[in-house]
Amino acid sequence: MAFNTPLTRKLGIRVPVVQGGLQWVAYAELAAAVSNAGGLGIINALTQPDPEHLRQEIRKTRSLTPNPFGVNITLLPALNPPDYPAFTQAIIDEGVKIVETAGNSPGPVIKKLKEAGIIVIHKATTIRHAKAAIRLGVDILSIDGFECAGHVGESDIASLILNSRARQELGDTPFIASGGFADGYGLMAALSLGAAGINMGTRFMCTVEAPIHLNVKQAIVKSDEHQTTLILRRWKNTSRMYSNQMTAKTIEIESTSKTGEFAEVAPVVSGARGREVLTGGDIQHGVWYAGQVMGLIHDIPTCAELITRIEREAEEVLSNLSRSIPSRQQPSRSKL
């Protein structure tokens, strides 16, 4: 079975499913497994310590899959920002064909990527930002709803609304529905709304090939849709995380701090601690990204098993929908 959407055509992939460019998760192993299964695998640029390591990771991915894959580069405010131009140059030099950008002020990076002829997918949590990205020349939008893991934005607009808005507002630019997707039912819902495919983050964290500790995957399986917490709203950097001791501590500081200084909360939400959760498996040790979609995730399949299942579910949905709207087609057939 093959899909035929603006996303599969534009990216040269078989199934319109894009793996989230997950920090500390999106390494070559996972990206190659997704691409080999027919989706679009993505490696995370800034998970690599420097541009040279990113070059190696790109080469490693290419050695593991003959299929298209992408690189994610996320621009976030930081005291000591990474050397974005050097990372971008590494991506260009290594002949990467598809890049996912996200975060603030991506203009200079997008410009450089477009000059190199790279297909750019940009993540946005509002229609206003999506339109601004189109003006910057991006090829595809990834529309990220309130239910997503990680940076949800400050508008709290659910995927159902945001993707319908994208269909109404973004003209010919294809868009990927992101936030809340885990299966073929969600894929068909997204395609119904006008999306060209879906992005899945939390679901791909919970696959055999995701290079993270088994405890984390098992925590996702055990959790339901209620097991996430929004933190850092006070600092306009609202992020959806797995609910644990550290998110509780963050919320406590957030609601009681008199100074409102980020420094008070910084040690609790540190990226280093979050990374240690993924490598060490102590799910209480730091804050880590997870979406409401945890409620829909009940197993740890291989990426190939997952994508095959999604294809089967999509066919099941199409067949159900055809049965739900029978009248127009039946008369025309009976006339044949």
Place this chain on the structure above:
Amino acid sequence: MAFNTPLTRKLGIRVPVVQGGLQWVAYAELAAAVSNAGGLGIINALTQPDPEHLRQEIRKTRSLTPNPFGVNITLLPALNPPDYPAFTQAIIDEGVKIVETAGNSPGPVIKKLKEAGIIVIHKATTIRHAKAAIRLGVDILSIDGFECAGHVGESDIASLILNSRARQELGDTPFIASGGFADGYGLMAALSLGAAGINMGTRFMCTVEAPIHLNVKQAIVKSDEHQTTLILRRWKNTSRMYSNQMTAKTIEIESTSKTGEFAEVAPVVSGARGREVLTGGDIQHGVWYAGQVMGLIHDIPTCAELITRIEREAEEVLSNLSRSIPSRQQPSRSKL
């Protein structure tokens, strides 16, 4: 064109679209217009001052449409609760076939309705509440996501997730997707997730037949998806409202009140003021329900125009989806 879903079969309607049982909006005129158009119109029981007026409204609705319609009865905590048993008895006496229940502790009302052989649809914002309602004997669930107008619950789970959870958890009980729906694209997304139809509230407020002031309808048309505010979270009665001066005032009291007494906020959020908005048309005068779906609403059609459009959009989606998954069907046809 006719749909064929568990909802259309069970309720005897043509299009699986249910009108929200909107307080101060869901009168006979609107309900009859929706039912005449092929959906399920609903009148709101407690919008009537007493059971006798409800009897009159039921008879009026029946005089305006030969098609099935329902009555909504919402049970909310109140200092002086309405005479629920008497309202319920009026519904039974008048031969109503379909009732939508919502709110807290609906057990006694549901029991009485079921004993009278009435089809009961119950609204729930969590899977746990949905399952409890099934144990009480309800026939159909209406699953209300975070993006909805009015009472969103305290869990903030988006429709996309909640309806997929319903598919996974509710067994053979059909469910209606509610919160975030306005068109045929959303209907097909809901059917993809496993729902048997959709409920639309804000969208039906913005129709010709909705018996409310034109200013309110025009405010919905002008607003985008950002124009709602969640209020009353502090009192665990979180409600999504049109953002105006009164929601701003509510939020201010909510975040600064030292006592946390509901009495401080009560005059601002009074139902009487909200009702005056709908009748008088001063959209700043009180708080009034509206969903994120306002962003998708750009006109004020008749209910018949709206339903016809939804049918056309649903066909368009089905045709798009069939083209997006071409491979399985094409080979089998070429073998014919």
